[in-house]
Amino acid sequence: MNEPVGGPQQAPLRTADVARESGYSVQQVRDLERLGVIPPATRSSNGYRSYAPPHVNALRAYRGLAGAVGPVVARQLLAELRTATITEAASAINEVHVRLAREREEALRAQQALHAIRAEADTPEWEQDSERDSDAMTITELSRALGVRPSTLRFWEQEGLVTPERVTSLRARRYDLPAIRTARIVTALRSAGYGVPAVREIVASLRQLDGAEEAQRVLRERLDRIALRTVGLLHAGADLAAVVTAAAAQEPAAVRSVPAPVSAEEPGRPSPNSRTGTASSL
Template identity: 50%
Template structure:
């Protein structure tokens, strides 16, 4: 059976690599097939032989899956092996940029929410004169009128229609909801999550929305740490693949030179 022998001087058997990496035998084979790790070397007896680069790639993939999810992690690991050196490094850097942007968006949303809560605490009691038209609200929030209409269809905000023409008018409560939705959407929350948070806000307080954004920031920090841990190993893998390509080209060039001289 493949992988039954001990680790020899030539590297890891499949079973030893699985044990060292924390993956099963089948997972190691699958990840090799999917291009997450470089192809194994086949021994004369047909068994796979792996090296340190394979172990590093598997450990990098485990962390990368935490950072960007398993599907994206498989794609990135494959790109790290296939893309030219500069493009592969740029792809890795882009992951850090994406997480940094997600953190900045969540911080902006949290700050916006804190501002809304503070205004609610210090503002005078609302009156009908404080209502806004859809054009005014869209301009105040920096979104399109069509976005407000979509949020209305999703039950996120509820305008009044006091006129026979059906023109929308947003009372203070609807304006507040719209501002919270804008903050949460800017923080990366999808519509179902926003609906759940708004329900909590209506039934309890804005603390739930605040806690949700703080939880998101914590999750981004965990993903960022995982990406940092994966980054070094992936950079080493990129360099390994690039060096192998350079060595192949040098070998091919040398053979061509010898052929030309013979």
């Protein structure tokens, strides 16, 4: 884990110094300053930029955040951390950890659903019917369980990814256990960045060996990426703390709300790169 840079009496840093300490190029430091990742550098009488250790801490914190939640959200979060109270800042950082834990749980449940689908072929039909009746969900219940909007489930139905039953005279949607399991797998695949055509192909072949193996491979990769993002966030911990404490040392800021995480739901979900961009992305 990186140590916070320097102390209050350290001499001003040049752009090249900041680049070396943060692991970015000189041009990237300038670009990230322009994007608001770090506060504007002071300018000397001859126009040269002059930085301080908090700039380095902010850049290194951004590297870990960008790997964990994507560059767009990382920029928004760092801007908020510089003006938030200690309580608000701690809550915002904790939310990133919670989000990663939620994504990991989602992928693990999708793995369990995949194993259940594979085992279902060996289950007597009457037992399957009993399970379906006892564990069925409405569209509202399933959307809450998956953390998606009902409109997302309707979109998936339209695209042939998850097919509910229609019951009652109002033709209400009812998701039996196989549909719930498929929905969990679709949720994980879509969160991993797979497009609708690719997900449709995997779902269509889930009960075949090749389809199940492909889904299992995707879910393993999803869990590995979440683990790497979590480690990146841990590496950013000391620098995030330095950013927060530096902000707290300034004049008290007006209380304001930290923006909610960018939604990953359909329709109109953002590109996967906007959520999971690497540290090299600006």
